[in-house]
Amino acid sequence: MIGLRDIAVVLGEFRLEMSLDLPKGARLAVVGASGSGKSTLLNAVAGFVAADAGRIEIDGRDVTGTAVAERPVSILFQDGNLFPHLSVFDNVALGLRPDLRQSPGDRAAVDTALAQVGLDGFGPRRPGSLSGGQEARTALARMLLRDRPVALMDEPFASLDPALRAEMAGLVQDLCEARGMTLMMVTHDLRGLETLATHVLLLAEGRAAAFGPAEALRADPPAALLPWL
Amino acid sequence: MASRAQPLDPVARAGIGAIGLVLAVTLLPLAAVALAAEGEARLSASDFAAIRFTVLQAALSAGLSCALAVPVARALARRRFPGRGALVTLMGAPFILPVVVAVFGLLAIFGRAGLLNAVLEAIGLPRIDIFGMTGVVLAHVFLNLPLAVRLLLSAWARIPAERLRLATALGFGPGQMERHFHWPVLREVLPGAFAAIFLICTTSFAVALILGGGPRATTVELAIYQAFRFDFDLGRAALLGLVQVAISAVAALSVLRLTDVRDLGAGRDRAMPAWPGLGRGAVVLDWAAIACAALFLVLPIALVALRGAVALPGLPGVVWAAAGRSILLALASAALATLLALAAAALMQAGRAARRGVETASFFGIAVSPLVIGTGLFLLLRPLASPEALALPVTGAVNAVAALPFILRSLSPALAEAQATQGRLAVSLGMPAWQAWRLAYLPRLARPLGFGAGLAAALSMGDLGVIALFSVTDTSTLPLEMYRLMGSYRTDDAGGAALLLLILSLGLFYLFDRAGRAG
Numbered sequence: 001m002i003g004l005r006d007i008a009v010v011l012g013e014f015r016l017e018m019s020l021d022l023p024k025g026a027r028l029a030v031v032g033a034s035g036s037g038k039s040t041l042l043n044a045v046a047g048f049v050a051a052d053a054g055r056i057e058i059d060g061r062d063v064t065g066t067a068v069a070e071r072p073v074s075i076l077f078q079d080g081n082l083f084p085h086l087s088v089f090d091n092v093a094l095g096l097r098p099d100l101r102q103s104p105g106d107r108a109a110v111d112t113a114l115a116q117v118g119l120d121g122f123g124p125r126r127p128g129s130l131s132g133g134q135e136a137r138t139a140l141a142r143m144l145l146r147d148r149p150v151a152l153m154d155e156p157f158a159s160l161d162p163a164l165r166a167e168m169a170g171l172v173q174d175l176c177e178a179r180g181m182t183l184m185m186v187t188h189d190l191r192g193l194e195t196l197a198t199h200v201l202l203l204a205e206g207r208a209a210a211f212g213p214a215e216a217l218r219a220d221p222p223a224a225l226l227p228w229l
Numbered sequence: 230m231a232s233r234a235q236p237l238d239p240v241a242r243a244g245i246g247a248i249g250l251v252l253a254v255t256l257l258p259l260a261a262v263a264l265a266a267e268g269e270a271r272l273s274a275s276d277f278a279a280i281r282f283t284v285l286q287a288a289l290s291a292g293l294s295c296a297l298a299v300p301v302a303r304a305l306a307r308r309r310f311p312g313r314g315a316l317v318t319l320m321g322a323p324f325i326l327p328v329v330v331a332v333f334g335l336l337a338i339f340g341r342a343g344l345l346n347a348v349l350e351a352i353g354l355p356r357i358d359i360f361g362m363t364g365v366v367l368a369h370v371f372l373n374l375p376l377a378v379r380l381l382l383s384a385w386a387r388i389p390a391e392r393l394r395l396a397t398a399l400g401f402g403p404g405q406m407e408r409h410f411h412w413p414v415l416r417e418v419l420p421g422a423f424a425a426i427f428l429i430c431t432t433s434f435a436v437a438l439i440l441g442g443g444p445r446a447t448t449v450e451l452a453i454y455q456a457f458r459f460d461f462d463l464g465r466a467a468l469l470g471l472v473q474v475a476i477s478a479v480a481a482l483s484v485l486r487l488t489d490v491r492d493l494g495a496g497r498d499r500a501m502p503a504w505p506g507l508g509r510g511a512v513v514l515d516w517a518a519i520a521c522a523a524l525f526l527v528l529p530i531a532l533v534a535l536r537g538a539v540a541l542p543g544l545p546g547v548v549w550a551a552a553g554r555s556i557l558l559a560l561a562s563a564a565l566a567t568l569l570a571l572a573a574a575a576l577m578q579a580g581r582a583a584r585r586g587v588e589t590a591s592f593f594g595i596a597v598s599p600l601v602i603g604t605g606l607f608l609l610l611r612p613l614a615s616p617e618a619l620a621l622p623v624t625g626a627v628n629a630v631a632a633l634p635f636i637l638r639s640l641s642p643a644l645a646e647a648q649a650t651q652g653r654l655a656v657s658l659g660m661p662a663w664q665a666w667r668l669a670y671l672p673r674l675a676r677p678l679g680f681g682a683g684l685a686a687a688l689s690m691g692d693l694g695v696i697a698l699f700s701v702t703d704t705s706t707l708p709l710e711m712y713r714l715m716g717s718y719r720t721d722d723a724g725g726a727a728l729l730l731l732i733l734s735l736g737l738f739y740l741f742d743r744a745g746r747a748g
Contacts, residue, residue, distance in 0.1 A: 098401050
């Protein structure tokens with residue numbers, strides 16, 4: 001689970017203030033206008049920006065002062081997810097060991113992760129030869145290998161066409177369910193994510209304008225959430 | 230295949246004439262040189278020594294510039310500190326710094342009566358002599374290290390910020406940062422940077438003229454000058470000219486193959502997130518690299534300013550007259566270069582073939598050295614008029630052609646963008662071509678035009694190439710007058726002239742660039 005206890009993040013004039021409890025295994029979609037604090041929230045949980053006040057807990061452990069690489073989270077970015085000089089296999093294998101020293105067991109784990117995202121046999125290829133969807137799957141395979149209880153995604157489907165977007169959303173949902181992962185995902189658009197997002201958080205000017213189970217919010221949406229549905 | 234729906238506009242049609250002029254200024258002299266070289270002229274042993282020296286000094290200069298640029302660029306890419314922006318801007322200054330001023334500054338430190346020898350003497354160590362290979366390579370490194378730094382910095386700046394954050398999230402250490410962030414960029418950029426600097430150093434004339442010379446330190450360009458000015462052996466000068474063209478052509482083709490030519494020059498810079506995986510050793514190395522680079526680049530220019538300030542008010546009239554001629558020459562050259570570039574850029578938008586044609590033609594301005602063009606123009610003009618009388622117009626034209634590729638680099642993408650946006654609107658509104666240029670294109674091009682004109686003016690202001698071949702006293706320019714003062718050991722006056730030249734070159738660039746930004 002993810003617990004935000006009275007956290008405050010100040011970036012110049014902007015201030016994010018938030019308290020929130022996300023149950024273990026939940027999949028949260030964070031929406032809001034540009035500048036509302038979506039990416040700041042994700043960066044605070046990931047550790048890229050330090051919270052000026054409050055605590056961040058993951059599975060009951062206080063990670064507020066923990067370095068990015070030490071936090072029990074894996075991260076999927078919108079862009080720049082793959083190293084162009086490495087093969088697909090090595091890009092995925094970075095999730096296991098940054099020094100790429102792979103045991104036979106590691107290699108088998110990479111192959112399994114590639115198969116899980118439907119990229120069986122793509123290992124030797126370079127990122128430049130992949131389609132947008134295949135690149136997204138490669139990054140997803142690496143995230144799986146990190147095997148952390150929490151996944152953070154910053155607009156992971158923004159550059160994908162609607163068909164790929166739905167396909168990737170289904171894949172992410174299957175993988176999260178199979179591994180019991182908690183997901184926090186920033187998105188501009190909730191359409192197509194009806195089954196993936198179990199919870200929705202609407203941010204406005206650094207504060208939660210609406211938060212709760214997606215089903216309940218969809219059934220009786222507050223006015224501010226309507227444009228996002 | 231689809232054809233163009235719109236006919237060429239008048240500016241693009243003028244581009245055909247502009248490219249014709251560029252080809253005439255480069256290829257006709259080249260043909261004249263080739264014809265003159267067909268006689269009984271033979272290369273002597275000293276000419277072969279000059280060829281060896283040219284290749285060796287260019288390779289050493291390029292190798293050292295690239296090797297030293299790596300720690301400096303890496304430090305600038307991953308450190309944030311007050312004054313960083315100014316230092317990165319300073320890295321662009323040697324490109325427009327008159328070579329003769331740079332050499333004067335280096336002599337103030339490394340020369341016989343320079344600071345370094347004063348220190349060495351004070352502590353009882355033997356003095357050093359930088360004339361010859363050492364000085365030529367030192368000056369070339371001073372002038373080209375910043376280019377290599379900016380090329381590397383530009384490549385690191387292109388790395389998506391999210392990839393650095395990914396490295397942080399994955400817990401990359403120093404080894405992984407080397408492997409996945411440093412080596413890929415070095416492999417991508419350094420071959421092209423080496424080729425570009427090698428090309429520049431093979432065609433560098435003023436450095437060899439001042440710091441080289443003698444049988445063991447003569448470049449092919451200098452040998453052409455000596456065959457021309459001292460021996461008046463036109464056949465040998467022409468033969469050497471062909472050798473120079475061959476060397477430059479190989480280097481230029483390497484540059485085209487290995488480098489994105491758009492990256493040469495200003496370079497890009499942007500704030501990047503913090504680099505992970507840096508140990509204490511890396512911090513020390515970074516600050517040492519930044520301090521050494523800043524000292525190496527700033528100190529010579531600071532000494533030029535200090536020494537020149539004293540002598541500037543008492544400069545002889547001949548220097549001020551030369552300065553006046555240089556300003557007029559720079560303005561005329563900038564105007565010609567800008568007009569050529571504008572017309573050529575318009576032609577480039579006509580399609581891939583036109584773009585290729587313009588790029589190839591404009592690249593002749595770099596590949597065929599100004600000394601070779603000058604020699605050829607002398608041969609062509611001699612039957613028609615006194616070449617000395619045409620020294621200034623010829624110098625202005627050659628300088629404009631030499632500046633063309635650098636102006637096109639910033640102008641062409643801006644024009645392409647303007648035509649793709651407001652241009653389509655102008656066509657849909659039925660605007661005549663002149664009105665489209667006035668309302669839609671020129672306002673969008675003010676910035677690159679200002680930058681390009683400033684670049685052309687500064688390059689022309691500081692040029693000591695063709696003018697040295699043609700000029701007599703009453704047509705001498707400021708760089709040539711300063712060189713003469715240095716040659717006659719009037720160091721104080723030379724210092725004043727150096728400061729004046731520095732102020733005028735940087736000032737012209739600043740004024741044009743500022744006007745472009747304001748426009």
